[in-house]
Structure formats: C-alpha cells, structure tokens
Amino acid sequence: MTNLLSYTHFPVYSIMVLFLGAFLVVIAGKSKALRHIFAICAVTASLACLIALIKPVMIDGEVIAYWMGAREPAGGYAIGIALEVDALSLFFGLLIATAVFVSCCYSITYMRFDENVSQYYTLFLMLSGGVIGLVLSGDLFNMFIMVEILTFAAVALTAFRNKAHGALEAAFKYLVVGCIGSTCILAGTIMLYAQARTLNFAQLSAFIPGNFNTSTIIAFALLYIGFSTKAFIVPFHPLAADAHGAAPASISVLISGVLTKSGIYGIIRLTYFLFQSMALGKMQFLLVFIGSVSMFVCVTMALAQHDFKRLLAFHSISQIGYVLTACGLCTALGISAGLYHAMNHTLFKGLLFLAAGAVLQQTGTTDLNKLGGLSKRMPHTTVLFLIGAFSISGIPPFNGFASKWMVYQATYQKAVESGNIGFLFATIIALITSVLTLASFVKVSQSVFFGQLPEEYKDVKEVPFGMRFAMGIFAVLCIVTGLFRELVTHYLTEPAARAVFDVGKYINSMLGDGYASAVMGANAPVRTEVVFDMAGTWQPIHWLLLLCILLLAITLVALLGRYDTVSENKAALAEGKFDIFFGGEKSVPSQVGGGDLFWGFKHNWRHYFSFMHDLHSGIVNDYALWAVVALALAMLYMLIVL
Amino acid sequence: MFKNLITESTAKSPWLFHINSGSCNGCDIELVAVLTPRYDAERFGFKLAGSPRHADIVVVSGPLTQQSLPRTLRAISQVPEPRCIVTIGSCPQSGNVFKGSYSVMAPLSKYVHVDVAVAGCTPKPEAIMDGLVQATEILKEKRKAWLEAKKNGLKDGPKAETEQEVPAAEDVPASGEEVQQ
Amino acid sequence: MAIVYSSLVYLGYILIFPGFLFCFVAGMLITGIDRKIVAKMQKRVGPPILQPMYDFFKLMGKETIIPAAANKTVFLAAPIVGLAAMVVIQLFIPVISTPILYGTADLIVILYLLLIPALAEIYGGSASGSPYAGVGLSREMVTIIACELPLVLIFLSVAKTVGNAMGTGLCFSLSDIAAYQAANGSLMLKASMIPAAIAMLLVIPGETGNHPFDAAEAETEICEGMLAEYSGAPLGIYKLTHAIKTFTLTALFVALFLGGIGTGIVLLDALIEFAICVVLTIIFISLVHAVTARLKIEQLFKYYWTAVSTIALISLVLAWFGM
Amino acid sequence: MDFPFVREAVKNLFSRSSCDMYPLKPSEAAEQYRGRIEYDPSKCINCHFCERVCAGGAISVVEVPVEEGTQITRTFDLSTCTFCNTCADFCNTHAIKLTKDYHMIGLKEGDLLVSGTFVKVAKKKPAPPPAEAKPEEKAAPAIKPRDDGKPVQDPSKCVYCGICAKKCLGEALTVDRKEKLWKLDEDKCVSCGTCEEVCPKKAIIM
Known part of the structure; x- marks a missing residue:
C-alpha cells in the first residue's frame, strides 16, 4: 500500500475515477465547460490506467489480484471484495475504455442541443464505471452490483430524449427484461453462495467443478440466462433494436459496443472459469447453436428494417452471434478469433452508430425511405460511414475481414477435428451472414x-468537427487493427486466449500458490x-x-489518355x-x-420474413415470456447435460 | 501514340441508341432487322446501347410528335461527344404524310444538325446499313473537330448545334398553324 | 542491387506477366471469342475477335459526362478500384501448377476479393444517383448473395479434400492445393470433386453477370443498370473489369480442379491455361448465352440457392466422409 | 430436363452463317421494289395529276414563262415521298417510274431531290373561228343553275371525258364521247354534287 502509484492500484483507479467523475459533473452544475472537462478527464484517466496495465498483464503475463480494503483471505475464506485483472479482463477493459472515451468526445458536441445534459453525463459515467467494474471485478456479487448499475444507467439513458418517438416504451421494455436478467444473476449468485459459502470468483472456480449438484447446475443456468440478456442474444434480441433505436447515438455506441461485450465476458467467465464445463461437446453445441441462430436471424431481420439505427442494432446482435460462435468452440484459435471479432465489432459498430447520430442530427430522421444523396452535403461523414460499412461487411483490407477470416478457420478446424457436422x-x-451484412x-449507403x-x-x-474527430478515431482504429493483424493477435487476443485456458494460474494468483491443486486435487486445470x-x-x-x-x-494509364476533361457550360x-x-x-x-x-x-x-414479422410483435409481455421460456429451457438443458 | 488508335476504333465500334419519336414502327423493325443474322450489322461492331450515355450514333425514327420532341432532344443532348445523328425513313426528315398536322414537329433538322438521312418509307436494311457505315466515317471527322474545339478552349462543340430555339412541349401553341411548313 | 533487381522482377510480375497486361489481353481475347461464338451459334457472322479492344479504346476517347446529381469522387474512383482489385485477384491464382505470388491470400480471401469488383460497380452506380442504377444495384446485390452460397460450399469441399490428403484436415492456401494436385493428379478426377466442379462451372456465368444471369445490367429493361450514367473512360474500365473477371473465374476453376497438368515452363503453362479457359468459356458461358433467355431476379436467386447449391452440397458431404 | 436449341446452337457453330454479306456482295432489291423515282421530263404533259394524288406532297412544280412557252421544272422530294407508286399509276404518259435502286442516303441538302425540267411549247392558237359563225353559242347567256338543284352541263366547257358519269353514285348520268351527248336522269339524281366536284373542266353547275 506504500506506493500509491504502483500499477497494482490502477484497476481500482480506473473504476473509481469514473464514479468520481459522475459525482463531480453534478457539482459542476450550470457551467458547460467545467462539466465537459470533468467528463473528459475522468474518461481519459480511466483509459490511461488500463493502457498502463498492458505491459505487466499482457506481455509479462502477470495476474493482478487486488483486495479492496486490504482484507487478505483469512483461514482459507476470501471475505473481502477482490479485483482480479488477467489478460482476458484487461482485453475487455481496454476495449470498453476506448469505446467510452470516443463516445464521450462525440457526445460533447452531439448533446449540445439537449437540455439538462449534466444528468446525461452522470448516467454516462455511471454506465462506463459499472461496465469497467464488471469486467475487472474478481467477485461474483461485485459483478452483480456492477450489472445493476449499468442496466439502470442504460435504461435511463435510453429514455434520455423522452420526447423522441418510442423512447419511453423502449426504455420500459429494456427495464423489464433487464431486470429479469439481473434477478436471474442474483438468484444464481445466491445459490452458488449457499453451496460454496464464498463469493470470490477464484475460490468458486476452484470449488464448483468438483461438486456439481442440482442447485449449482440451476445456478449455472440462471447466471447463463442473466448474462445472455445483457448480451441481447437470440431470445432477447428485439429488445436491442428498440433500445438502440430510441437512445441517443453516443449511448447506442455504449449499448451495442460495450454492454453486449460485458454479457459475452460474463458468459466466457461463467463457462470457462466458474464451471469449466466447456470441454463437454454438449456445452459447445449450446453456445455455437445459439450463436449461429442469432447470427442468421438478426441479419435477416436487419435486411427487413426501414430505420437506420434499428438496422444497426440488429447487426450488432448478429456480430455478437459471430463472437459467441467463435468463443463457444473451446479451441485456442476460436477464442482468439472471437475476442478479435469482439474488438473489431466495438470499433466499427461504434463508428456506424456515430455516423447514424450525425445523420439524425443534421436531417432529423433516420428513416431509410426518406433520406438520400447526403454524400454531396456531408462528404466526411460519408467517407467515415463507408469505412465502417466496409469493415463490418468484411472487405479485405479492413478489420472486419481479419477477424471473420479467423472465425471461419476456427469453426471449420473445429468441425474437422471433432468430426461432427454441426460446426460445418x-x-x-457465418459466411452467408457476412454476405447478407x-x-x-x-x-443503407x-x-x-x-x-x-x-x-x-x-x-x-x-457535422461539427468534434463529432467527425470522434468518428475519425474509430475509423483509424478500424484500419489499423485490420492491417496489423499479427500485432493485434500477438499482443492482445492470444494472451487473452491463453488466460482463458489457464484457470489454475487465475486461482493461484488470487488465493496463493498451490491452492488450486490442494482443493481440486484430481481435476486441477493443468496448463x-x-x-x-x-x-x-x-x-x-x-x-x-x-x-x-x-x-x-x-x-496513370487513365490520366495518360487524358481522362477527358469534363466539359460543363451553361447551354449544355x-x-x-x-x-x-x-x-x-x-x-x-x-x-x-429503403x-x-x-x-x-x-x-x-x-414466408420466413412474414413469420419473423409476426414473431417480433414488440409487446413487452411477449419478450418477458421469451425470457422465462429461455430460462426454463436452459435449466432443462443444463440438468440433462451436466 | 494512342490518338489514331482511338480514332480508328471510334469508327470500328459505333454503338447505336434508338429513339422512336412517334414512328409507325416500320423503321424500328427494319433497324432491328439490321442486327439479325441475315444482315448482321454486328460484323462492323454495331451494338444497340441501353442508355444515351453509352451511344455514339443516335438513330431517330418517327415524325417527332409534339409530346416526344422535347424528350427526343433531351435524350440526344445526353449523348457524349463525338456523336452523330442518323434519321431513318421519311418521317423525321419531313413528317411524311403527317405533314401539316397540329401535332407533328418534323423535320428534325430544324432542331438538331442531322448527319445522315436514310430515305425510304421503311428503308431496306441494306440502305440503313449503308447509312450507318456512312455515319461511322462522319464520326471520325466529328471526333477530330471535337478535339480541335476542345484544344482551343471552346468548351462545347460549335454552337450551330441547335439552329432554332427548342419549343418545349408545354409552351407549343395549341393550334399548330404557324408551325406548319 | 539484388533488392532493385528483385523489386523490378516483382513489378514485372504485377504489371506485365500475370498482372495487368496479361489480364488485359487475355480478358479481351476471351470476351471477343465469347461474342464471336455466340454470334456463330445464332448463324450470324459476329464481330471480329478484337472487337472488345476496339470498344475499349473507343470508350477511352469519348467524353466523360458526370451528372450534376452524382458524387464526383466516388463516381470516378469506383471503376479504378474495381479494376485494381480484379487484377490483384488474378495475381494470386496459380498459373496451372506454379503459383507466382503465393503466401499472401488463400481461398477465403479470394472469395471476399471477388466481392470488391462487384462492390465497385454497385458504389459507382449508386454514386451516379440514377434510379436505373438503384434498381440495377439492388439486383446485383441479390446476384452476389445468390452466387455466394454455392461458392462457399465448393471452396469448403475443396479445402476439406485437400486437407484430408495433407493430413492437417483443412487447407485453404491455393499454393498447397496446387502442390497437392501436382503431386497426385488434378482434383477433377476424384469422385467427390466432380459435383463441386460442375457447380463451379454453373456459378461462373452468374458470378460474372453473363447473359442468362445479367438481370443487373439488363440493357433492355433498366438501361444498362448500374452503368446507366457512365460514359467514356470509366465505362471502358468497367467493361475491362468485366472481361478480366470472366478470365479470372475460369482460371480459378482451372487452378482448383485441373491443377496437375502443368509442364513447368511458366509461359507454356500460361498458354495451356488460356486455351483451357477459352474452351470452358465457350461451353459454359457462350453456349448458355446463346441458348437461354434472361432470368428474372428471383428465379436467378432460387436457381442458385436450390439447384446449384445442392450439387455443391453433395460434393461437400462426400468430401466430409473422406471419399 | 430438355435443353431447347442446344442441338441447333452446336450445329450452327459448324455450319455456314446465313448472312448474305451485304456490302461485299451487292444485293438486288425485289422485282417490283419501289425505290428511287426516275422522272422523264420529255414525256411529261404537265397535267398535274401526280401532284394532286401524291399523299406526302412530295412533288413540286416551278413554271417559268420563257419566250417559246413555259419552262416547267418538276422536283420529287424523296425525303417526303412514301414510295406508294400512285403518281406512277396516274401518270398517263408513264413519265414517272420507281426503280429498284434502294440506296437513298442523304448527306447534304440536295441528295434526296429528283427533278427534271422541260419547256412546254405553247401551240399556235388555231385562227380564231370566225366570230359570227357561232356567235349565239359564244354569246350564249351563262347557263343558269336549275332551280330544283339538279346539275346542268355547260357544253362549251365540257370535253365529254365521262368522269362525272363514272363517279355518279346513282348512275344518273350517261355521256357519249363520240356523239358529244350528256344526259341527266332527273329521278335517279340525288343532286349530291359529286359530278360538279369531280369535273376536271368545271363544266357542271348545280
């Protein structure tokens, strides 16, 4: 505790800075400039802390275990709340911090016409603090609290422009299904605590794989459904379309780029660490099946949309389908591809939503049937949009292609190794979805x-320069991550993938060496x-x-032949x-x-489209019913499989 | 070094754009007959182009009715230089038997300089082919003239392109009296 | 000095042999032969073989009209990007058995690179702002989706068969496929590969947008679709891209399925490959062009996603069970 | 799965093309093809029939009085002509003939005009008949139209060509050229005025 500036404290700094910023913004009160300074400083500070962590965690491979209030585990029981930062959580943390930083720069100019903007920034910083907290925390209940914070902040922000058409209704739907998800997570945490009498993630992941009984399996199903509501996967995807459609663009960037990733992070932690059940073919089948279904369903739904933002929302779910399919393969290449695609998704989806926000602000509508020809009036936004569009549809030089290329290799390799045709x-x-994207x-273009x-x-x-600058950052990142594939995989995704397979180190670094082998004995995860x-x-x-x-x-050839100068005169x-x-x-x-x-x-x-049209009725009770039915099915499946 | 190659190939691959301004379709089927196996204009590179932007030779048939005149002239103006205009049959030349009717605005030469006129009330396909081959020769001269015009600053080709003011369909006087020959 | 020499040779590869010039000549000749054969089949005499060359140079000399409603930069840049990408694809395809530029791209990358020329045409048409172009690009996109599924199945089955033999279970890189075919006979002879070859030959006219599947550029219905507003040099470049695409796809078929018959001397191989491509074009593009009428866009989609995909699926299933 | 035309297509590939190579081998038009107009001014008697029957109004005449008569130039504008051959049919002296030449390409202004001029020598007027011989015919009072609207013939103008009889719908008229006889059958005549209109010499008055 002596040296406050050593890197072990950075995880806490990056979370607390955001919550502190949220508080200071309210104090700033009327003066706009002060409020913007607080917001930007908070966000940059948190990003800086996480970047500083890359060296120790990613390159040296060290796992930082940080006990809040210096309460070391006593007598084999971890009482205090712990923050655990290994390569996987740092990878997601970095991703989320960049998206938050760019979205904050964007919202400074984007929200200039709205009133009571200080509440906007408070919620914004609470949301980002919650998500980074969720990703870095090593304690299951702490994760639940962070999930609560981000859900309510997201719901409030969706309804921020309450006069916009459908904003309140979307927020209400998001609230209802979001709470179902949160209660599932809470119920799962309670059941696990009842079994293991501990909330610390490392201790749980050491304890649970040994003794699967019905209550831990039901807890697994509950937690799984809870996190998949956060990631808006198939049974919960219409929710995303409404939430993004109504939320202001900078918030849609957060919902689609950040919240869905937190859901995916939760599922990965759950399946690979807590229950270490991914080795089972049945579990892989569950994730890959849900991933492929959400890929195809959401992209076909997107094709039928008439609104720019709803279309982007459905696309983000179909890209999440890619990430889930890749991560569900339980092969090193699969996880690396999945994480790489998650990163690319945050970048190009953020760019596209910001472009949608720019169009909404200048023309007042995002209806595809009414718009047209904006490239002549908004050239910069068009170029930035095209970079995002080419990246998401996987055109070679851009980053979307690099990660999709790895995803295809991973799925097909898995199909060949396991010999079961499902992965084929x-x-x-996946390939057909890419063309439909x-x-x-x-x-849209x-x-x-x-x-x-x-x-x-x-x-x-x-649009003013501030918004274009923010979009520019995303565009540059899209191109850079696309071109330097080896660098990105070597320094970011592969360490994270190794961390996913190295549960032993995760446990030992948290609870002292040799703990894992002591507790788990036979099935201790070997490196x-x-x-x-x-x-x-x-x-x-x-x-x-x-x-x-x-x-x-x-x-040269064209100019040599004197690409005939275009003749323009009044008579013509x-x-x-x-x-x-x-x-x-x-x-x-x-x-x-349109x-x-x-x-x-x-x-x-x-016929498919009319069936899908009836299915997505837009009524809250249907979505709630889907959530409950999905929960029941998940429980049934888990009980049979595990 | 490309200059004469381009001029040569201008004559060797003329693309036609056919405008029917109220014709009785006699000349239209003859024009299409030129592309059938028996006469086969494609031996000389002739091809029907879908849009005026792709065309070199504009083939006009029909007596330029009041409604179709402004549209014909707009389509002709949308053809890129160097272009030449061929009329088939007597109708575009003079309005044929429909001369003097209130709704016939022939001849085309009142509005646009016509390069080749193929006479005959439905000229034979061989005659049309002669006319088109004649047009490809003119196309070469036109290309040279167009390059000169461009070289010494004249933005668009010689103004003599349209002798008379174009009576747009809306403001043509109801009774075609004074327009008549 | 060595670097200068090797970079010159590299530049030579790009611009002269398998690069721009070779594609230009090969593409033009193949299209010329295609038009002549179609004419002959209709008992016509047909244009001279060099007609596409005349068309290209005439278009180079014509005036370029840029409509007022068009977005000028995209309108002029799209054809050039399309042509550049098309030539780049041609560089990766091994000339029968000796890959010239290997190690940069593999089968999946080629599948995606084939999208770029089509996208160049789509964005060119959309930048011109014409409603004909709007309808054209909508049909072109549906054609791309239609041709994607069979191509995916074919590439996966080829990767699986070559992968089985190579032991790694999966092999996407074209140079390995070429090496495998050089080692033990071209893939065409394997039982499981014949349906894939047939499916590939059926996809080629669709992918290049030739006659029965050219709903996107139907000059009679929507005035040349996406190219409605193009004139002069950009139009010439689009026609050149179309010509090179015909050659590239047939060359891809030869590389994938008839790999083993190379003689080692690169130039001779190139001639053999060109001859085979011409024969394939005559049978599978000209004959189909002369005999059929244009399909409506949803018939085209249904044809590709049901008939051709099942043929490709058969070969995938056969390859899967290690035949 | 029948593939129509595939056999024909492949067969055509190896058979001769059915193109008759127009510019290389000149091709003749059909026998009675109505092509370029040929006008023989010497035969023309300037009866103006061709102008009156020409649908397209393609024929125009310029008459210039010259010392020995009138110089008549008749031009046929091929770009207005419909090549219907009516003028050739009506020309009693066969001065107009439509040939088989279909090659009518107009590049300059005058390419599509066919014209011929001839001088029509005015015949010496026969010595004026002695004035008194038939003064009463000459001085016959102008024929008054009949009050019941039926047609009346003016023998001085009538040349007994018989067109009125041919055209009369009710066959009320009989004309005999030899006996210079013009008879009207009152009850058949419906006084429709066709004969008056048709008469080339305007000899009938209603």
Whole structure:
C-alpha cells in the first residue's frame, strides 16, 4: 500500500475515477465547460490506467489480484471484495475504455442541443464505471452490483430524449427484461453462495467443478440466462433494436459496443472459469447453436428494417452471434478469433452508430425511405460511414475481414477435428451472414448517402468537427487493427486466449500458490500448451502494397489518355446534358432506396420474413415470456447435460 | 501514340441508341432487322446501347410528335461527344404524310444538325446499313473537330448545334398553324 | 542491387506477366471469342475477335459526362478500384501448377476479393444517383448473395479434400492445393470433386453477370443498370473489369480442379491455361448465352440457392466422409 | 430436363452463317421494289395529276414563262415521298417510274431531290373561228343553275371525258364521247354534287 502509484492500484483507479467523475459533473452544475472537462478527464484517466496495465498483464503475463480494503483471505475464506485483472479482463477493459472515451468526445458536441445534459453525463459515467467494474471485478456479487448499475444507467439513458418517438416504451421494455436478467444473476449468485459459502470468483472456480449438484447446475443456468440478456442474444434480441433505436447515438455506441461485450465476458467467465464445463461437446453445441441462430436471424431481420439505427442494432446482435460462435468452440484459435471479432465489432459498430447520430442530427430522421444523396452535403461523414460499412461487411483490407477470416478457420478446424457436422453448418451460416451484412450496408449507403438528394435536405450542412474527430478515431482504429493483424493477435487476443485456458494460474494468483491443486486435487486445470496454427495465409500489408501499385498504374494509364476533361457550360446545362437519363423525361427526383431494394431475396424468403414479422410483435409481455421460456429451457438443458 | 488508335476504333465500334419519336414502327423493325443474322450489322461492331450515355450514333425514327420532341432532344443532348445523328425513313426528315398536322414537329433538322438521312418509307436494311457505315466515317471527322474545339478552349462543340430555339412541349401553341411548313 | 533487381522482377510480375497486361489481353481475347461464338451459334457472322479492344479504346476517347446529381469522387474512383482489385485477384491464382505470388491470400480471401469488383460497380452506380442504377444495384446485390452460397460450399469441399490428403484436415492456401494436385493428379478426377466442379462451372456465368444471369445490367429493361450514367473512360474500365473477371473465374476453376497438368515452363503453362479457359468459356458461358433467355431476379436467386447449391452440397458431404 | 436449341446452337457453330454479306456482295432489291423515282421530263404533259394524288406532297412544280412557252421544272422530294407508286399509276404518259435502286442516303441538302425540267411549247392558237359563225353559242347567256338543284352541263366547257358519269353514285348520268351527248336522269339524281366536284373542266353547275 506504500506506493500509491504502483500499477497494482490502477484497476481500482480506473473504476473509481469514473464514479468520481459522475459525482463531480453534478457539482459542476450550470457551467458547460467545467462539466465537459470533468467528463473528459475522468474518461481519459480511466483509459490511461488500463493502457498502463498492458505491459505487466499482457506481455509479462502477470495476474493482478487486488483486495479492496486490504482484507487478505483469512483461514482459507476470501471475505473481502477482490479485483482480479488477467489478460482476458484487461482485453475487455481496454476495449470498453476506448469505446467510452470516443463516445464521450462525440457526445460533447452531439448533446449540445439537449437540455439538462449534466444528468446525461452522470448516467454516462455511471454506465462506463459499472461496465469497467464488471469486467475487472474478481467477485461474483461485485459483478452483480456492477450489472445493476449499468442496466439502470442504460435504461435511463435510453429514455434520455423522452420526447423522441418510442423512447419511453423502449426504455420500459429494456427495464423489464433487464431486470429479469439481473434477478436471474442474483438468484444464481445466491445459490452458488449457499453451496460454496464464498463469493470470490477464484475460490468458486476452484470449488464448483468438483461438486456439481442440482442447485449449482440451476445456478449455472440462471447466471447463463442473466448474462445472455445483457448480451441481447437470440431470445432477447428485439429488445436491442428498440433500445438502440430510441437512445441517443453516443449511448447506442455504449449499448451495442460495450454492454453486449460485458454479457459475452460474463458468459466466457461463467463457462470457462466458474464451471469449466466447456470441454463437454454438449456445452459447445449450446453456445455455437445459439450463436449461429442469432447470427442468421438478426441479419435477416436487419435486411427487413426501414430505420437506420434499428438496422444497426440488429447487426450488432448478429456480430455478437459471430463472437459467441467463435468463443463457444473451446479451441485456442476460436477464442482468439472471437475476442478479435469482439474488438473489431466495438470499433466499427461504434463508428456506424456515430455516423447514424450525425445523420439524425443534421436531417432529423433516420428513416431509410426518406433520406438520400447526403454524400454531396456531408462528404466526411460519408467517407467515415463507408469505412465502417466496409469493415463490418468484411472487405479485405479492413478489420472486419481479419477477424471473420479467423472465425471461419476456427469453426471449420473445429468441425474437422471433432468430426461432427454441426460446426460445418456454423461456418456456412457465418459466411452467408457476412454476405447478407454486406447487402444490408449496401442498402443503407444507397438509401442514405448516395442516390438523389430529396428537396427538404438541400441545405444540410456537415457535422461539427468534434463529432467527425470522434468518428475519425474509430475509423483509424478500424484500419489499423485490420492491417496489423499479427500485432493485434500477438499482443492482445492470444494472451487473452491463453488466460482463458489457464484457470489454475487465475486461482493461484488470487488465493496463493498451490491452492488450486490442494482443493481440486484430481481435476486441477493443468496448463496446456496453446497452439494457434492457421490453415491459410493472409498478409494484409502485402495485399495493400499490390493494390496501391496497381491503382497507381491504372490511374496513370487513365490520366495518360487524358481522362477527358469534363466539359460543363451553361447551354449544355439548360439542354439537360448533365441531368440524369430518365428515358428523355425531365429528371424528376426519384430515390431508389429503403424498402424497395433486394426484392429478389425478400420474395424468395417471404414466408420466413412474414413469420419473423409476426414473431417480433414488440409487446413487452411477449419478450418477458421469451425470457422465462429461455430460462426454463436452459435449466432443462443444463440438468440433462451436466 | 494512342490518338489514331482511338480514332480508328471510334469508327470500328459505333454503338447505336434508338429513339422512336412517334414512328409507325416500320423503321424500328427494319433497324432491328439490321442486327439479325441475315444482315448482321454486328460484323462492323454495331451494338444497340441501353442508355444515351453509352451511344455514339443516335438513330431517330418517327415524325417527332409534339409530346416526344422535347424528350427526343433531351435524350440526344445526353449523348457524349463525338456523336452523330442518323434519321431513318421519311418521317423525321419531313413528317411524311403527317405533314401539316397540329401535332407533328418534323423535320428534325430544324432542331438538331442531322448527319445522315436514310430515305425510304421503311428503308431496306441494306440502305440503313449503308447509312450507318456512312455515319461511322462522319464520326471520325466529328471526333477530330471535337478535339480541335476542345484544344482551343471552346468548351462545347460549335454552337450551330441547335439552329432554332427548342419549343418545349408545354409552351407549343395549341393550334399548330404557324408551325406548319 | 539484388533488392532493385528483385523489386523490378516483382513489378514485372504485377504489371506485365500475370498482372495487368496479361489480364488485359487475355480478358479481351476471351470476351471477343465469347461474342464471336455466340454470334456463330445464332448463324450470324459476329464481330471480329478484337472487337472488345476496339470498344475499349473507343470508350477511352469519348467524353466523360458526370451528372450534376452524382458524387464526383466516388463516381470516378469506383471503376479504378474495381479494376485494381480484379487484377490483384488474378495475381494470386496459380498459373496451372506454379503459383507466382503465393503466401499472401488463400481461398477465403479470394472469395471476399471477388466481392470488391462487384462492390465497385454497385458504389459507382449508386454514386451516379440514377434510379436505373438503384434498381440495377439492388439486383446485383441479390446476384452476389445468390452466387455466394454455392461458392462457399465448393471452396469448403475443396479445402476439406485437400486437407484430408495433407493430413492437417483443412487447407485453404491455393499454393498447397496446387502442390497437392501436382503431386497426385488434378482434383477433377476424384469422385467427390466432380459435383463441386460442375457447380463451379454453373456459378461462373452468374458470378460474372453473363447473359442468362445479367438481370443487373439488363440493357433492355433498366438501361444498362448500374452503368446507366457512365460514359467514356470509366465505362471502358468497367467493361475491362468485366472481361478480366470472366478470365479470372475460369482460371480459378482451372487452378482448383485441373491443377496437375502443368509442364513447368511458366509461359507454356500460361498458354495451356488460356486455351483451357477459352474452351470452358465457350461451353459454359457462350453456349448458355446463346441458348437461354434472361432470368428474372428471383428465379436467378432460387436457381442458385436450390439447384446449384445442392450439387455443391453433395460434393461437400462426400468430401466430409473422406471419399 | 430438355435443353431447347442446344442441338441447333452446336450445329450452327459448324455450319455456314446465313448472312448474305451485304456490302461485299451487292444485293438486288425485289422485282417490283419501289425505290428511287426516275422522272422523264420529255414525256411529261404537265397535267398535274401526280401532284394532286401524291399523299406526302412530295412533288413540286416551278413554271417559268420563257419566250417559246413555259419552262416547267418538276422536283420529287424523296425525303417526303412514301414510295406508294400512285403518281406512277396516274401518270398517263408513264413519265414517272420507281426503280429498284434502294440506296437513298442523304448527306447534304440536295441528295434526296429528283427533278427534271422541260419547256412546254405553247401551240399556235388555231385562227380564231370566225366570230359570227357561232356567235349565239359564244354569246350564249351563262347557263343558269336549275332551280330544283339538279346539275346542268355547260357544253362549251365540257370535253365529254365521262368522269362525272363514272363517279355518279346513282348512275344518273350517261355521256357519249363520240356523239358529244350528256344526259341527266332527273329521278335517279340525288343532286349530291359529286359530278360538279369531280369535273376536271368545271363544266357542271348545280
């Protein structure tokens, strides 16, 4: 405790700074500048602390165990609350801190028109503090408290613009199902505490694998359903669409980029650490099946959407499906691919939501049927949006492709090793979902940014620099993580994947060496050598070099032939030479976008779409019913399997 | 070094854009007959293009009715330089038997400089093919003229393109009296 | 000095042999032969073989009109990016058995790289702001989705078969596939691979957007679809990309299924490969073009996702059980 | 699974194309093809029939009085002509003939005009008949139209060509060219006025 600046304290600093910021922002009261300074300082400080932790945790492989209030475990029982930071939690922490930082920069200019913005910042900082707390905590009940904080902050923020259409209703739905999830987590924690009489994560993961009995299995099901509501996986995905649709853009970035990751983090911790049951084929099947279903269902739902933000919301769930499928494979390559895709998802999804926010602020609507041709009025936003769209649909130089490429390799390798054909279908569904993602983003770019500019948006101006700067950070990160695949996997995802397989070290670093082998005896997790071999090669830099040389060559050839200068003169303009060809008619503004794209695909799948349309009724009780039914099924499944 | 290659290939791959401004379709089926196996204009690279932007030769048939005149002229103006305009049959040349009717705005040469006129009330496909081959020769001269025009600053081709003011369909006088020959 | 020399050779690879010039000539010749054969099948004489060259150079000389409603930068940049990506794909495909530039991309990457030229056309059309282009790009996207499923199944089955033999159970890299075929005979002869080969040959016209599957560029219905507003040099570059795509896909088929018949001398291999590609184009693109009528977009989708996918699935299942 | 046309397509691949190579091998138009108009001014008697029957209004005449008569130039505008051959049918002296030449390409202004000029020598007027011989016919008072609206013939103008009889719907008229006889059958005549209209010499008054 002597040296307050040693890196062991940084986990606590990164959480407390945010909660302190939340408090100070209220004190700042009326003065906008002071409030912005507090918010930005809190967020940057927390990010800085986590970045400083990379060296010890990621590179040296050390696991920081931090006992709040210096209450060391006495007599073999961990009484105090512990923070445990291993590579996996630091990876998620970094991800969340970057998203929070960029979203905070964005919301400074984005919220300038709203009133009572100080409440916004308090909730914002509470939300980010809760999520980072959830990711870094080593104590199950502490995780539950952080889940509560972030859920209520998210619900309040969804309804922040309560006059917006459907904001209150969305917040209410989110509240109802969110609380069902939280109560499940609470119930699970209580049952585990009743069995193990401890709440410390390391001790639990040492105790539980030994003695599975019905109550621990039911606790497992409860915790699993609780965390999957937080991650909006399939039975709970319509919730996400409403929440994102209504929330302000900077909050949608947090909900889709950060909250879903906290759900995934919870599930990984649960299945790999607490119950260490992923070795069972049945458990892998559960995760991979739910992942593939949510991949396909959400992307087809996204194709049918008419609203920009709802479409993005459904996409974030389908990308979470990718992450879940990859992490459910229980192979080193699978987890590394899953985590890599989770990181990329936060980056490009954040960028897309910020672009949606920019469009909403300038035109006042995000309805795909009304917008069009904004690229002429908002060129920078268009470029940034395109980078995000290309990344999410997995176009080679961008980061989406690098992680999807690893996901396909992982699923197909797993299919080959385990010989069961289910994983093969997961690969096929993953590849088809990627094309459908590309289709829906072509739809968005055609109906919002290209095509013809409708009358009422003639004088739309570009968004202020603050918002473009925030989007710029995400865009640069998207490109960098896409190009330097080896660096990212070597320094970030592989240490995290090794940490997932190295439960013994996790327990020993928390409760002293040799504890794991003492308690668990026979099935103590032995440290296995983790291998990341690829079945193919992909060097983005080499490829980009080729592309640039050829681009240069072709532009040279085109310019050599004096790419004929475009002749523009008044007489030709009057004649209609530069109007769009309408079969001779005077060019009437007619925008092809929104609903009338991809008729061929929708026509062939019309029965599927009508069934999905009826299923997503939008009524709260249906979603609550789904949640309960999912809980019952999960319990049944776990009881049979474990 | 590409210059004469490009000029040569301008003549070797002329793409047609067909505008039917009220024709009785006699000339239209003859024009399409030119592309059938028996006459096969594709030997010379002729191809029907879908949009005026892809066209080199604009083929106009029909007596330019009052409704179709402004649309025809707009479509012709949307064809990139160097272009040339071919009329098939007597209708675009003079309005044929429909001359003097209130709704016939022929001849086309009143509004646009017509390069080749293929006469015949439904000219034979061979005649159309001769006319089109003639047009490809003119296309080469036009390309040279267009390059000169561009070189010495004239933004768009010679102004003589449209002799008369274009009477848009809306403000054409109800009774076609004084427009008549 | 060695670096300068090797970079020059590298540049030569990119720009001359399997790169830009070779693709340009090969693509143009294949399209010329395709148009001539289609004409011959309709008892017509048909254009000279070099007609695509004449078309390309004529378009280079024409004026480029940029519509007022278009987004100028994307409108002009899209064709160039599409062409560059198309040539890059051609660099990765091994010329029969000797891969020239290996170690950069594998089968899945090629599957995604094939999207870029199609995307270039989509964003070009969408930037031009014309409603015809809007309808065209919607159909083009559905065509891409339609061709994706069979291609995925084919690539997975090829990866599985070669993987079985190589022991690692899975092999995506093209150079290993080429090496495997050089070692023990081309894949076409294996029982499990014949359905995949047939499926691949059925996908080629769809992927390149040739006649029966060209709902996206139907010049009669939607005035050349996405290219409605293009004129002059950008249009020429799009036509060139289309030509190279025909050659690249047939070359990909040869690389995947007829790998083992190389003679070692690179130039001779290239000629053999070009000859095989021409024969494949004649049978599977020209004949289909001369004989069928254009499919509606949802018929196209249904055809690819039911008929062709089941053929590919058969070969995947066979490959799965190690045949 | 039947694939229509595949056999024909493959068979065509190896058979000769059915294209008759137009520019290389000139091709003749059909026998009675109505192509470019040929006008023989020498035969023309300037009866203006062709102008009156031409649907497209393609024929125009310029008459310039010259010392020995009138110089007549008749031009046929091929770009207005519908090639219906009516003028050739009506030309009694077969001065107009539509040939088999279909190659009518107009590049400059005058390409599509076919014209011919001839001088029509005015015949010496026969010595004026002695004035008094038939003064009463000459000085016959102008024929008054009949009050019941039936047609009346003016023998001085009538050339007994018989067109009125041919055109009369009710066959009320009989004309005999030799005996210079013009008879009207009152009850058949419905006084429709066709004969008056048709008469080339305007010899009938209603």
